Amino acid sequence: MAIEKVNTKAGAIKWKVDIWSKGKKVKAATFTQRKDADDWERKEQIALEQEQYFPERVKSISFGDLYNEWIVNHCEKYKAPNSVVKDRQMFKQYLSPVFADKLVTAIRPLHIDDFVSLLQRSTGLKNTSINRVLESLRASLNYAIRKHYLLQTPMLGFKMLPVEEQAFDYFSYEEASHFLSHANQKYREENRWVYAFYLTLLMPTDAAGAALPSKM
Numbered sequence: 001m002a003i004e005k006v007n008t009k010a011g012a013i014k015w016k017v018d019i020w021s022k023g024k025k026v027k028a029a030t031f032t033q034r035k036d037a038d039d040w041e042r043k044e045q046i047a048l049e050q051e052q053y054f055p056e057r058v059k060s061i062s063f064g065d066l067y068n069e070w071i072v073n074h075c076e077k078y079k080a081p082n083s084v085v086k087d088r089q090m091f092k093q094y095l096s097p098v099f100a101d102k103l104v105t106a107i108r109p110l111h112i113d114d115f116v117s118l119l120q121r122s123t124g125l126k127n128t129s130i131n132r133v134l135e136s137l138r139a140s141l142n143y144a145i146r147k148h149y150l151l152q153t154p155m156l157g158f159k160m161l162p163v164e165e166q167a168f169d170y171f172s173y174e175e176a177s178h179f180l181s182h183a184n185q186k187y188r189e190e191n192r193w194v195y196a197f198y199l200t201l202l203m204p205t206d207a208a209g210a211a212l213p214s215k216m
Helices: 034-053 063-078 081-099 108-123 127-146 173-186 189-202
Strands: 002-007 013-022 024-031
Touching: 002 034, 024 034, 024 108, 034 127, 063 081, 063 127, 081 108, 081 127, 127 173
Parallel strands: none
Antiparallel strands: 002 013, 013 024
16 A cells, blocks of 8 residues: 655645555545545455455445446346346436345335335336346345345345236147148248248147147
């Protein structure tokens, strides 16, 4: 660690502080008062010592900083680009106004419940969409545990909102026959494979997967 006196082009005096750890500069800040530089250097030195001797201790971080770290260190490495874009949008539109400036260690289950109520009341989102926002929140908080920002997630035991399962609709035998008849007439020559594809999908089979005799 070092404090350097710097003369600016405007003739002012500033104090630049560099924080080094294991041969690498990890933080830097500039102050107009030497006392502020000394105080900040001392605080950062204590933090580094705690990190060295107590690596498992819970670390202080805002949810906004946590979420951004989760995006960079996890999402951008393991998720598809379009999923990362959606995670960023969910944070900006829904999570940031409520949680960005709150310390991760200060988030309580009650805050999660209030957040859900707010989304239901003011956004018009369906339960499926709200659950996606909550999944993003849950994943970032689980990341916080891995990084020792939290000992336990405030979403422990939290249940997602109920979602109505959409019933599957199937072709009847007559509908399938009509569809294949239409496909048989439509897809000819170089597009014949399309008909063969549909025929393979709709061909009735027995329990063992063998094709059954069919009029299709």
